[in-house]
């Protein structure tokens with residue numbers, strides 16, 4: 001009898017204990033505070049400008065120091081060598097061969113005034129929509145006319161502010177103002193355009209990199225003052241569409257001036273992005289901050305200038321670091337890609353990844369995967385189709401028009417000057433097979449876009465795209 005009473009007493013205490021545990025469990029599983037996310041994209045920024053210098057003057061001292069204290073993914077590849085397809089990949093975690101967005105201009109020869117252009121397909125969920133559907137406030141600050149709302153890039157944003165081609169200082173001011181009105185958790189995307197041609201940094205930033213420059217002739221000064229014309233002429237000649245150049249080729253001294261001015265734009269972006277980050281962190285130290293670029297820029301390394309026309313490392317090797325509050329710094333030199341950003345954000349924010357995403361989360365350990373990039377289009381000025389695969393140290397570039405391939409060892413030959421395609425047949429075959437498999441995988445993917453979504457563009461947008469150097473001459 002006594003023992004039964006004791007047992008009963010224990011049972012009551014046991015039930016009370018269970019109730020306390022249940023209460024504690026409920027309070028622990030109450031809605032988790034999700035962190036806000038700030039994504040900063042500096043257009044046209046080469047990876048080597050985050051950490052590099054010119055004559056000992058660093059291009060981005062503030063952000064490179066920040067990268068050191070963050071998760072720095074030093075070997076990140078962009079999925080395309082120009083803005084639109086690259087940003088669609090970043091926003092959807094899909095390869096270009098799956099989402100199908102490319103240059104997409106179609107000259108309508110019957111009606112000269114009409115032009116159609118690829119847009120971010122409405123059937124795809126973009127990063128902003130993903131966050132919005134998980135209860136985030138979403139806002140975008142935009143400067144690139146390839147990424148306008150009319151082309152689908154405002155989808156999922158509560159507010160999408162198109163500022164046009166304004167300097168980094170204006171973008172940061174606006175981003176700080178917009179962020180102050182957002183309710184956490186929020187997703188804020190800020191896109192700066194300063195390192196994009198034309199290269200005209202504020203005078204103080206330009207002066208920083210002028211050391212060692214040779215004085216130019218009046219004629220070359222004149223060419224640099226009208227760099228857009230030089231650019232178009234050079235590219236048309238590079239693409240074989242203009243047999244005789246109309247503007248003289250630039251001397252090495254003049255090319256150095258161009259590179260120095262690009263350096264000035266990087267340094268200006270460094271100061272302004274650092275100011276923006278300090279402001280955001282000052283308000284909420286738990287914010288996750290990612291910094292990257294949509295593609296790089298080439299300066300005659302392989303004959304061309306600007307971007308989009310090739311897939312060499314100067315174009316597809318981009319900076320990427322993610323500042324995760326409370327996490328230890330990490331220098332990661334495994335291959336990463338822009339399509340990995342969305343799965344990474346999802347994991348950091350405790351959100352379930354979509355099964356169909358083609359990127360992987362960069363949060364934990366991962367295996368070395370091949371990385372892919374592509375560029376192409378079918379407008380009059382941009383008729384080329386290039387695709388690349390990188391597997392470890394080796395990279396193959398496939399030229400769909402010339403039906404040719406080139407292979408490089410990025411460790412022994414980082415400047416990609418020594419083509420191994422003929423001498424390393426087995427390696428070349430293996431890389432070609434990987435690229436072919438990638439193409440088939442994309443075509444079998446549940447989100448494969450078999451038909452393009454196109455939108456017509458007005459004269460104003462057409463002019464702005466021409467200013468960016470995308471459409472060349474009529």
Ligand SMILES: [Zn+2]
Pocket residue numbers: 043044082083084294295
């Ligand atoms: Zn771009």
